[in-house]
Amino acid sequence: MKVLLAGDSTVATYSQEFAPMMGWGEALVAQLGDTAEVINFAKPGSTTRSFMEEGLFEQLLEKVDEDALVLFQFGHNDQNPANGVKLNEYYLRLQRMIAEVRVKKGQPILCTPVERRVNGNGRAVQTLEAFLPICRRLAEEAEIPLLDLNRYTFYLYREYGLEGAKQLFMWLGRGEQATYPMGSMDDTHFREKGAHEIARYVKIRLQEFLRQGPLFKKHYYGACMYPEVWSWEIFEQDVVHMQEIGMNFARFGEFAWKTIEPEEGRFDLSLFERALETFQKHEIDVCLCIPTPTPPRWFTRKYPRALIKNADGTVMVHGSRQHVCTNNEDFRRYAYRMTRKVASLAEKYPNVIAIQLDNEFKCHVDLCYCDTCRTRWHKHLEEAYGTVDNLNQLWGTQVWSEAYDCFEDIVLPTRTPFLHNSSLMNAFRKFTALTLNEFAHDLGHFVRMETAVPITHNSAFGFNLMNDHLFADLDVAGFDTYPSADNYPAFLLNVDRWRNVRKHSNESLLLETTTAHTGHLENHVTPHPTGFITAEMFIGYAGNLKSFSYWHFRSHRHGGEQPHSAVVTAWGEPDLGYDDVVRSGKLAQEMQPHLVESEYRKAKIAFMYSDHAKRFFTIDHGGCQDHRELVTDYYSSLIKVGIRLEVIQENSDYTGYEVLIVPFVRWISATVLEKLQAFVAGGGKLILGPMTGDRTEELAWPDRNGLDRIGEWLEFSGVRQFSVKNHAYPGTYQGMQGNMDRLVTTFRCPKGWEPLISGPDGETLAAKMTLENGEIIYLGGLPQELNGSTLWKSFILDEINPYETDRHLLSVSEGIVKYRRETADQVQLYLTNMTRTESEFTLLQETTDLLTGKLYATGNHLLDSYSYVILAFPKTGESDQ
Numbered sequence: 001m002k003v004l005l006a007g008d009s010t011v012a013t014y015s016q017e018f019a020p021m022m023g024w025g026e027a028l029v030a031q032l033g034d035t036a037e038v039i040n041f042a043k044p045g046s047t048t049r050s051f052m053e054e055g056l057f058e059q060l061l062e063k064v065d066e067d068a069l070v071l072f073q074f075g076h077n078d079q080n081p082a083n084g085v086k087l088n089e090y091y092l093r094l095q096r097m098i099a100e101v102r103v104k105k106g107q108p109i110l111c112t113p114v115e116r117r118v119n120g121n122g123r124a125v126q127t128l129e130a131f132l133p134i135c136r137r138l139a140e141e142a143e144i145p146l147l148d149l150n151r152y153t154f155y156l157y158r159e160y161g162l163e164g165a166k167q168l169f170m171w172l173g174r175g176e177q178a179t180y181p182m183g184s185m186d187d188t189h190f191r192e193k194g195a196h197e198i199a200r201y202v203k204i205r206l207q208e209f210l211r212q213g214p215l216f217k218k219h220y221y222g223a224c225m226y227p228e229v230w231s232w233e234i235f236e237q238d239v240v241h242m243q244e245i246g247m248n249f250a251r252f253g254e255f256a257w258k259t260i261e262p263e264e265g266r267f268d269l270s271l272f273e274r275a276l277e278t279f280q281k282h283e284i285d286v287c288l289c290i291p292t293p294t295p296p297r298w299f300t301r302k303y304p305r306a307l308i309k310n311a312d313g314t315v316m317v318h319g320s321r322q323h324v325c326t327n328n329e330d331f332r333r334y335a336y337r338m339t340r341k342v343a344s345l346a347e348k349y350p351n352v353i354a355i356q357l358d359n360e361f362k363c364h365v366d367l368c369y370c371d372t373c374r375t376r377w378h379k380h381l382e383e384a385y386g387t388v389d390n391l392n393q394l395w396g397t398q399v400w401s402e403a404y405d406c407f408e409d410i411v412l413p414t415r416t417p418f419l420h421n422s423s424l425m426n427a428f429r430k431f432t433a434l435t436l437n438e439f440a441h442d443l444g445h446f447v448r449m450e451t452a453v454p455i456t457h458n459s460a461f462g463f464n465l466m467n468d469h470l471f472a473d474l475d476v477a478g479f480d481t482y483p484s485a486d487n488y489p490a491f492l493l494n495v496d497r498w499r500n501v502r503k504h505s506n507e508s509l510l511l512e513t514t515t516a517h518t519g520h521l522e523n524h525v526t527p528h529p530t531g532f533i534t535a536e537m538f539i540g541y542a543g544n545l546k547s548f549s550y551w552h553f554r555s556h557r558h559g560g561e562q563p564h565s566a567v568v569t570a571w572g573e574p575d576l577g578y579d580d581v582v583r584s585g586k587l588a589q590e591m592q593p594h595l596v597e598s599e600y601r602k603a604k605i606a607f608m609y610s611d612h613a614k615r616f617f618t619i620d621h622g623g624c625q626d627h628r629e630l631v632t633d634y635y636s637s638l639i640k641v642g643i644r645l646e647v648i649q650e651n652s653d654y655t656g657y658e659v660l661i662v663p664f665v666r667w668i669s670a671t672v673l674e675k676l677q678a679f680v681a682g683g684g685k686l687i688l689g690p691m692t693g694d695r696t697e698e699l700a701w702p703d704r705n706g707l708d709r710i711g712e713w714l715e716f717s718g719v720r721q722f723s724v725k726n727h728a729y730p731g732t733y734q735g736m737q738g739n740m741d742r743l744v745t746t747f748r749c750p751k752g753w754e755p756l757i758s759g760p761d762g763e764t765l766a767a768k769m770t771l772e773n774g775e776i777i778y779l780g781g782l783p784q785e786l787n788g789s790t791l792w793k794s795f796i797l798d799e800i801n802p803y804e805t806d807r808h809l810l811s812v813s814e815g816i817v818k819y820r821r822e823t824a825d826q827v828q829l830y831l832t833n834m835t836r837t838e839s840e841f842t843l844l845q846e847t848t849d850l851l852t853g854k855l856y857a858t859g860n861h862l863l864d865s866y867s868y869v870i871l872a873f874p875k876t877g878e879s880d881q
Helices: 024-035 048-053 057-064 086-105 128-143 149-160 166-168 192-210 233-246 271-280 297-302 329-347 372-386 388-395 422-448 468-473 485-499 534-544 578-597 611-619 627-639 670-681 709-712 788-799
Strands: 003-008 038-039 068-074 107-111 169-172 185-188 220-224 251-252 284-289 352-357 477-480 509-512 545-550 605-608 646-648 659-662 685-688 715-723 731-735 736-739 743-748 753-759 763-770 773-781 811-814 816-822 828-831 839-843 848-849 858-861 868-874
Touching: 003 057, 003 839, 024 038, 038 545, 038 670, 048 057, 048 086, 057 086, 068 086, 068 192, 086 107, 086 128, 086 811, 107 128, 107 192, 128 149, 149 166, 149 422, 149 509, 166 169, 169 773, 185 192, 192 233, 192 715, 220 578, 251 545, 271 284, 271 329, 271 545, 284 329, 297 731, 329 352, 329 422, 352 422, 372 388, 372 422, 422 468, 468 509, 477 485, 485 534, 485 627, 485 646, 534 545, 534 578, 534 816, 534 828, 534 868, 545 578, 545 709, 605 627, 605 670, 605 839, 611 627, 659 670, 670 685, 670 709, 670 773, 709 773, 715 811, 731 788, 736 788, 743 763, 753 788, 811 816, 816 839
Parallel strands: 003 038, 003 068, 068 107, 220 251, 220 545, 251 284, 284 352, 477 509, 509 545, 605 646, 605 659, 659 685, 685 773
Antiparallel strands: 169 185, 715 743, 731 736, 731 753, 753 763, 763 773, 811 839, 816 828, 828 868, 839 858, 848 868
């Protein structure tokens, strides 16, 4: 693979006459070795303008071939007024270079400019801040990776100290180097040590493109452990017990900050080291956690202003977890220091196979209104909107005289007599998610100063995050999920979502689920039926999970989650789900050779999930629309008729899919619209709505068409939107009627559209059209009780099911779910029945169950409750489609 570099003197390669000066691009050659061919076009003094005008970009472009990685880093010389490059030109030239690389099928990667050691006044500050929001915007719009070298190097130099960082730069004494007889005091250009520090970081970030094969070579089965809670004797007993029941994985450390830093600045990692040695002795690999969610009492006592401030002005007190604002600079300083200490263990213990940042971001808290957030809020708005006049226009602040005269005037959305402006609430929630991700990415920087071990986080559907942005800087997606047995599609939705949240990897880690039931002091939950967690594990591994981990191994005697089930009780006896845990451990070992020898194969039908849409529905829910419920119901209706799906997001790659379903995505960006248009032009079937495209980025009504960019593209008119909650409003599809649910959109179509669903007065609720090589359907609403609607099931069978990848091999009844894996000569379908009663599948070809060797003839077969099979079909003809 080629790695092509475009940049300035901090990236460039130098001849011996300039030694020991070295750009990080030159060091990258040694860092990557034989894994890639590095071709460095960076030139000292280059700006985005000169790089193009001098023909350097043209030379680079000639070397671009399919999948070549092209890294851009500019800013140092664009910043110099003498070069005459304005910020707009910087943006436009990078935009053009990125686009031209993509035309040649290369992979552009944008890097923020590496930081200087100090500014002109000798202060260690960020000197290139003006370029950072531009780079972030470009990367987001172009949907390309962003390596934040600026923020990484800023913290790296700080770790070395003001004087210590000189060893990274061209600071030389008189006579120290023959090439610099008078010495050098250069705070911009690197010597070998500095260049290799940065190149090492770049190498780590490029691994997802350079890696051959999967990130994890095996599948992990285990539980969360808490050595800080129990005596060492009990902990050792539990580790032995884990190994005896087939576990090879443990997660620990996420709440142990007080244990490893009992007093400010005094670190004691001995418990972590002893635990890692014990796990290693018993052949258990570890996900080591960074315990930032539980800052100790000594911290909150010293820094009470770091505690989260609620909308009503009250301040949270110490206790529970996540009680401190992640934007607070004092908290960040201590968190970053502790993170690097913990991460240093990964290089000492080879059984550390992943590092988890924090724990369930935004699980117990959502928004903070502290002084730090207020200050950062105003700065964020200025970066995002440029001028307050632009903000006023986009937010429509002329309503109710809300207009602002300066950014400092803009309020936080605390209590008001009625509702805040929707755009204000949306912007503040987005600000909260972005600054949280900044904190997470900073934690990643400090981890990578010590180790290249993959970084993850345990996210979940219930939290208000921007997960695509969060995981873009991490190495593997992780998640927690606790579905009820009767809502089994929720488990599959998690597997399908987190597998696809990262663009260049389809592996994911399930880091927490229950052995039998969840629970806390205020909520006791009914246990799962016997067999359910085994079915979860089986189908999860089939869907490309690389870990299946229970929370937790030994039940807690104290705290708020005492009623939560575990592998063993607090007194050490088997807990309620123990037999299923043991059974699942045996099954995991049986499955391992089949999983290792096969590869997961994506479905041809994709379903778009949007965290932006979730944010919109959190604000504009009308008292009846819960985003998670809407998504789960729609997704379930497809799963229950046997349709296999990929759950993707706006910035995913749409190529390779035959059907793309885009419901509830209320804002469609220009970039996403262009991708949707290309998908249809390429022969894809696009199913939009309900509510897709009905709001602007600022959560406002569009100004020209009620469905904004989508409406203009499809030439819809007469768009009307209204609630039919608790109201009989029948829709008709092919003679079948069903009452529509919640928010409904009606519209008029131009000539060439075929009405599909009509309202009680003949108004259009859904329509279909052939466009170019593809097909589009817009749904203005959905029937009530979606999973029991005959109208909706008929629509699915007519419009979506014909594209189901495995339809030539079998069909399944409700309750049976499946994933497809393949070897060189086999298609393998992993089936499990996730309901309490037996269910039926129909084979169109003979097959064999790889687990039992049982031969299945064509025809109907029953699969018992929570039973499973791996059906192998030879790769011939239709089965290989």
